[in-house]
Amino acid sequence: MEKLQNGYLFPEISMRREAHEKKYPDAKVISLGIGDTTQPIPSIVTSAMAEYSLALSTPEGYQGYGPEQGQKSLRKAIADVVYPNMGIRDTEVFISDGAQCDIARLQMMFGRDVTIAVQDPTFPGYVDNGVIMGQTGPAAVDEESGGSRYAGIEYMRCAPENAFFPDLSRVRRTDVIFFCSPNNPTGHAASRDQLRQLVDFARRNGSIVVFDSAYASYVSGDDKPRSIYEVPGAREVAIEISSFSKFAGFTGVRLGWAVVPDELLYADGTRVARDFDRVVTTCFNGASSVAQAGGLACLATEEGRAAVARVVAGYKENARVLVDTFQALGKEVYGGDDSPYVWVRLFPGRRSWDVFAEILEKTHVITVPGSGFGPGGEGFVRVSAFNSRDRVVEACARLTSFLA
Amino acid sequence: MAERAHALSTVDGYSGYGAEQGEKKLRAAIAATYYADLGIDETDIFVSDGAKCDISRLQVLFGSKVKIAVQDPSYPAYVDSSVIMGQTDLYQQDVQKYGNIEYMRCSPENGFFPDLSKVPRTDIIFFCSPNNPTGAAASRDQLTQLVKFAKDNGSIIVYDSAYAMYISDDSPKSIFEIPGAKEVALETASFSKYAGFTGVRLGWTVVPKELLFSDGHPVAKDFNRIVCTSFNGASTISQAGGLGCLSPEGLKAMQDVVGFYKENTKIIVDTFESLGFNVYGAKNAPYVWVHFPDRNSWDVFAEILEKANVVTTPGSGFGPGGEGFVRVSAFGHRENIIEAARRLKQLYK
Numbered sequence: 001m002e003k004l005q006n007g008y009l010f011p012e013i014s015m016r017r018e019a020h021e022k023k024y025p026d027a028k029v030i031s032l033g034i035g036d037t038t039q040p041i042p043s044i045v046t047s048a049m050a051e052y053s054l055a056l057s058t059p060e061g062y063q064g065y066g067p068e069q070g071q072k073s074l075r076k077a078i079a080d081v082v083y084p085n086m087g088i089r090d091t092e093v094f095i096s097d098g099a100q101c102d103i104a105r106l107q108m109m110f111g112r113d114v115t116i117a118v119q120d121p122t123f124p125g126y127v128d129n130g131v132i133m134g135q136t137g138p139a140a141v142d143e144e145s146g147g148s149r150y151a152g153i154e155y156m157r158c159a160p161e162n163a164f165f166p167d168l169s170r171v172r173r174t175d176v177i178f179f180c181s182p183n184n185p186t187g188h189a190a191s192r193d194q195l196r197q198l199v200d201f202a203r204r205n206g207s208i209v210v211f212d213s214a215y216a217s218y219v220s221g222d223d224k225p226r227s228i229y230e231v232p233g234a235r236e237v238a239i240e241i242s243s244f245s246k247f248a249g250f251t252g253v254r255l256g257w258a259v260v261p262d263e264l265l266y267a268d269g270t271r272v273a274r275d276f277d278r279v280v281t282t283c284f285n286g287a288s289s290v291a292q293a294g295g296l297a298c299l300a301t302e303e304g305r306a307a308v309a310r311v312v313a314g315y316k317e318n319a320r321v322l323v324d325t326f327q328a329l330g331k332e333v334y335g336g337d338d339s340p341y342v343w344v345r346l347f348p349g350r351r352s353w354d355v356f357a358e359i360l361e362k363t364h365v366i367t368v369p370g371s372g373f374g375p376g377g378e379g380f381v382r383v384s385a386f387n388s389r390d391r392v393v394e395a396c397a398r399l400t401s402f403l404a
Numbered sequence: 405m406a407e408r409a410h411a412l413s414t415v416d417g418y419s420g421y422g423a424e425q426g427e428k429k430l431r432a433a434i435a436a437t438y439y440a441d442l443g444i445d446e447t448d449i450f451v452s453d454g455a456k457c458d459i460s461r462l463q464v465l466f467g468s469k470v471k472i473a474v475q476d477p478s479y480p481a482y483v484d485s486s487v488i489m490g491q492t493d494l495y496q497q498d499v500q501k502y503g504n505i506e507y508m509r510c511s512p513e514n515g516f517f518p519d520l521s522k523v524p525r526t527d528i529i530f531f532c533s534p535n536n537p538t539g540a541a542a543s544r545d546q547l548t549q550l551v552k553f554a555k556d557n558g559s560i561i562v563y564d565s566a567y568a569m570y571i572s573d574d575s576p577k578s579i580f581e582i583p584g585a586k587e588v589a590l591e592t593a594s595f596s597k598y599a600g601f602t603g604v605r606l607g608w609t610v611v612p613k614e615l616l617f618s619d620g621h622p623v624a625k626d627f628n629r630i631v632c633t634s635f636n637g638a639s640t641i642s643q644a645g646g647l648g649c650l651s652p653e654g655l656k657a658m659q660d661v662v663g664f665y666k667e668n669t670k671i672i673v674d675t676f677e678s679l680g681f682n683v684y685g686a687k688n689a690p691y692v693w694v695h696f697p698d699r700n701s702w703d704v705f706a707e708i709l710e711k712a713n714v715v716t717t718p719g720s721g722f723g724p725g726g727e728g729f730v731r732v733s734a735f736g737h738r739e740n741i742i743e744a745a746r747r748l749k750q751l752y753k
Contacts, residue, residue, distance in 0.1 A: 001465065001626045008632045011424075036420040043413040049641060053405035056604070064602040064735075097453055097605075097639070104464070104634030111490060112468055128633045134468060251420040252640035253412070254453075282484045283460035288453065288639040289603035290405060386420075 003131050005139045005148045009124045009372040010034050020360055030395040032322075032383045033366035035184070035340065037249040039314060039388065041294075042307030045248065048297035049290050056290075068286045069277065070095025070257070077299040078257055082216075082242070086229040092261050092273065094280055095295075097254040097287045099214050099243040100125050106210060106239065106258070107133045109272075109279045114175040117154035119166065121185055121370060121377030123212065126178040127153060147375035157376050160334065164188035168197055173205040179228075180212035182219060185373045185382035186343045187319075187335020189224040195231045202237040206267060209238040214256075217247045217312050218319075219338045235261040239272070244291075246315075246340065246386075248298045248308045255291040315340045318385035318392040325396040326383075329403050340385040343370070346403070348379065355381055363398040405604075408644035424637045425628065426451025426608070433650040434608055438593070442580040448612050448624065450631055451646070453605040453638045455566050455594040456481050459530075462562060462590070462609070463489045465623075465630050470527035473506035475518065477537055477722030477729075479564065482530040500724040509725045512684060512695070516540030520549055525557040531579075532564035534571060537722045537731035538693045539685015541575035547582045554588040558618055561589035566607075569598050569662050571688040586612035590623065597665075597690065597735075598658045599649045606642040665690045668734035668741045675745040676732075679752045690734040693719070697728060704730050712747040 006012065013033050021029055055061025069075065076090040096102045103125045110116075112134035118126050127150065130136055137151025149155060154174045156166035164186050179198060182189040190198070202209045211228035219226050228234045243256035260273040298308045323336035332345040346355050352369035359365055359381070368384070370377030385392065411417025425431065431446040439445075452458045459481050468490035474482045483505060486492050493503025501507055506526045508518035516538050531550060534541040542550070554561045563579035571577055579589045594607035611624040648654045673686045676694050684693040696704045701718035708714050708730070717733070719726030734741065 001467070001629065004629065008629065011632050034421065038418065038420060040414055040418040041412045043410075046409045046413040049409035049412075050406035053409060053641070053645070056405075056600070062600065064600065066603050098636050100636045101634065108460070108464065108488060125633065132464060132630065132633065249412075249418070249420070252422050252637070254636065254639040279488065282481060282488065283457065285454050285456045285605065286603070288605040288642050290409070290641050291639050294409070 001132060003136060003138055003150065004128065008128060009368070012372070013366065013368055016360070017366055020364070024364065027364040029364045029366065030387060030391045030398075031366040032385070032387060032392070032395055033368050035246065035384045035386055037246065037251050037386050039249060039311050041249045041253075042304070042311065044301070044304050044307050045294050045297040049253075049294040052290055052293035063289055066286045066289050066292070068281045068284055070287060071289070071292050071296070074292050074296045074299075077296055081299045081305070083227060083229060083259070086227060087235070088229060088259055088261070092259055094258045094260065094276065095287050095292060096256045096258060096284070097291070098245060098256040099212060099241045102241045102256060102258045103210075104129045105279050105283060106241070106276070107135070108283060109275050110135075110176055115152060115154065117156055117171060117174040117177045118374070119158045119178070119180060119183060120155035120375060121158065121373030122178065122180055123184045124373060126210075127374070142375040144375070144378075147371045147378055149375055155374060155376065158183065158186060158188065159376060160332070164334070165190060165194045168201045171201070173207065175207060177202060177207050177209045178212065179209055180214070182215040182339040184215065184339075185335075185341050185368065185370065185377065185380075187337070187339030187341045189219050189338035192223065192225055192231070195225055195228060199228070199231045199234050199237055203233060207237070208264070208272070209234075211238050211240045212242070213240055214243040215246055215339055216242065217309070218316060218340055220316070224338060229259070229261075235263045237264070239264065244295055244298065247312065248295075249311060250291065250294070253291045253294060255287055255295045314389065315385050318387070318389060321392055321396060322383055322385055325400060329400060331403070336385070342383040342385065343380050344383060345380050350379070352378055352381055359399070359402075363395070363402050365395045365398055405641050405645040405648070408641050419640055422637045422640050422643070424632045424635060425449075426638060427640070427643050427647075430643050430647050430650075433647055437650050437655070438578065439580060439610065442578060443586060444580055444610055444612060448610050450609045450611065450627065451638050451643060452607045452609060452635070453642070454596060454607040455564060455592045458592045458607060458609045459562070459564075460485045461630050461634060462592075462627070463491075464634060465626055466491075466528055471504055471506070472528040472530060473508055473523060473526040474530045474723070475510045475532060475535060476507035476724060477510065477719060477726030478530065478532050479536045480722060482562075483723070500720065507723060507725065510535065510538060510540065511725060512682070516684070517542055517546045520553045523553070526559060528560050528562060529554060530562045530564065532566070533575070534567040534689040535685075536567065536689070537685075537691050537717065537719065537726065537729075539687070539689030539691045541571050541573070541688035544574075544576055544582070547576055547579060551579070551582045551585050551588055555584060559588065560615070560623070561585075563589050563591040565591055566594045566597060567689050568593065569658065570666060570690055572666070573688065575688060580610070580612070586614040588615070590615060595646055595649060598662060599645070600661060601642070601645065604642050604645055606638055606646045664738075665734050668736065668738065671741050671745055672732050672734055675748055679749065681752075692732040692734070694730050694732060695728060696730060699728060701727055701730055708748070708751065712744070712751045714744045714747055
């Protein structure tokens with residue numbers, strides 16, 4: 001724990017927000033910062049959760065402990081709806097209370113003696129949980145960016161210069177590779193060819209890929225994979241984690257899943273799923289049965305799937321508004337097409353925490369400084385599309401005023 | 405819970421990420437209901453998705469280099485999470501113990517409280533009271549000894565109070581009833597066995613501000629970091645349910661549920677006692693700990709399952725100290741408890 005350099009990124013942003021609101025009690029702060037969903041959950045989903053809750057008060061409807069791996073009906077719905085024609089079995093789907101928790105449980109399973117590679121920049125949960133598990137050495141300041149790198153972690157730079165996909169020929173072998181696509185924070189969705197390279201790289205190196213597909217529902221069009229299992233051979237090298245958070249607005253409800261294929265084996269031939277099952281049954285007790293009822297309602301009917309997709313479409317439209325705004329201002333902007341995140345270099349040469357602070361001070365808009373996602377994020381800020389349309393439009397107006 | 409679910413479909417009622425430590429109102433209600441006058445306030449309370457998950461998060465917090473002590477027998481998650489975290493040596497088949505864990509024998513001979521003078525120092529002491537599986541509730545005097553032991557040794561007690569509401573006598577319900585406990589203990593608890601939340605998933609852990617690591621760093625600060633990094637809060641719907649449990653009507657309802665299971669426990673106790681068995685626990689817990697002297701507990705489990713179609717839990721599953729016992733739990737429907745009692749009377753008449 002002592003090796004951790006700062007507090008976790010997102011509570012830090014919350015604290016900055018609180019301090020700002022104290023300073024300017026009348027300001028209408030607009031958060032395009034933490035990726036917190038804001039739009040209501042469709043009632044077909046919440047009604048299912050309400051019904052399930054009420055049923056718990058009846059003898060016939062009461063249920064106690066569920067299987068730690070999740071309700072069979074939900075596991076099957078995920079296998080059928082999210083992974084059609086990819087050969088994923090319901091028994092390979094492990095329901096959880098969200099991807100952040102799964103990342104921690106996977107790190108527990110891997111233990112402290114593994115090496116990890118991460119994209120740089122990326123969601124901080126992979127690195128921080130790795131540090132907590134003792135996988136790394138101490139942090140050192142990265143000369144170029146002023147950010148910290150932990151010794152022992154392989155940071156795979158993803159930047160405009162390499163189209164946000166690492167040059168794998170320069171990447172050192174590690175035991176585990178965390179790969180988030182569409183990426184948080186850059187918004188880049190890896191192409192089919194890029195993911196083939198990744199799978200080949202992992203196979204050649206005997207590495208396990210942990211593929212984070214939490215934003216898969218934001219991918220536009222058909223040419224970019226939504227799941228690692230669209231790539232042949234991925235079943236032998238990859239675990240995939242995902243979440244209902246950004247897909248169905250379940251950030252508070254708490255529901256996600258991990259896919260651990262039967263063919264994924266450790267070097268000694270034992271199934272990784274066997275160990276993950278052991279962690280899930282020993283360190284966890286299943287996602288809330290109420291949340292699982294909601295998850296099923298998101299997937300089981302055309303009506304549910306369409307309702308949830310409409311909310312995602314709304315956020316995608318917000319992302320487009322943000323991209324248009326920054327482009328009109330002549331800013332270097334990425335992401336937004338396959339992601340609810342827009343990755344923008346607002347003031348070339350300036351530190352991202354300074355840019356974050358100035359935007360907050362001058363426009364009362366919260367973003368997230370890029371260096372919070374790794375040294376490779378320096379110079380950028382992440383702008384999220386999860387607020388209401390009105391607030392996103394208002395924020396764009398303020399940013400335009402300030403930046404024009 | 406239904407209301408909260410419906411509200412999530414409305415503009416005003418929708419909420420996204422909650423505070424990872426739990427909703428303020430719920431933390432305050434837990435502090436007021438269970439820790440009033442014990443010097444624990446809402447900011448010491450961390451709401452979770454249950455005690456089993458908290459135990460693992462605590463183990464992640466403690467890391468791989470600590471040594472733990474557990475009651476023998478006790479809830480297996482303390483030992484298993486310790487093994488997973490790399491705190492232990494290999495399993496020793498002959499003694500049925502993992503190396504580098506201190507197993508504190510709790511048996512009828514020592515009133516189910518370990519002789520602490522014979523227990524070597526460990527960094528962490530897991531202590532469950534009322535105990536799963538023995539049902540033993542430690543007395544004020546015993547817990548005072550435990551707190552002193554921890555203080556003298558610079559150890560941290562992880563006190564598991566998941567069954568506290570089952571206490572019928574004046575045994576302490578919280579470790580914080582013992583003076584000085586805030587400097588040496590943290591406490592986990594759960595709505596599972598009070599409110600039937602085994603599937604809904606809700607619990608909490610109390611980490612007092614006064615609990616410091618030996619370098620002076622507050623344990624709560626590190627636990628907060630884990631809660632924010634390795635967890636993302638208990639489900640908001642479950643938390644709404646928890647708040648409902650702590651309303652006056654909800655508290656009464658939970659007491660009724662606990663009372664119901666305690667009546668089941670009595671039926672089970674009466675059954676075994678009428679058959680001449682020595683039984684333990686039960687008074688302060690939903691578990692009956694039945695002694696089958698000189699018999700292998702897995703054999704007894706198999707016999708009861710085969711011949712009476714009743715599922716119990718073999719004592720050795722809870723540690724070598726559980727050998728020769730079987731745990732019988734009282735959570736079934738009344739008719740099933742009565743039917744099971746009838747079958748057991750047939751089997752062992």
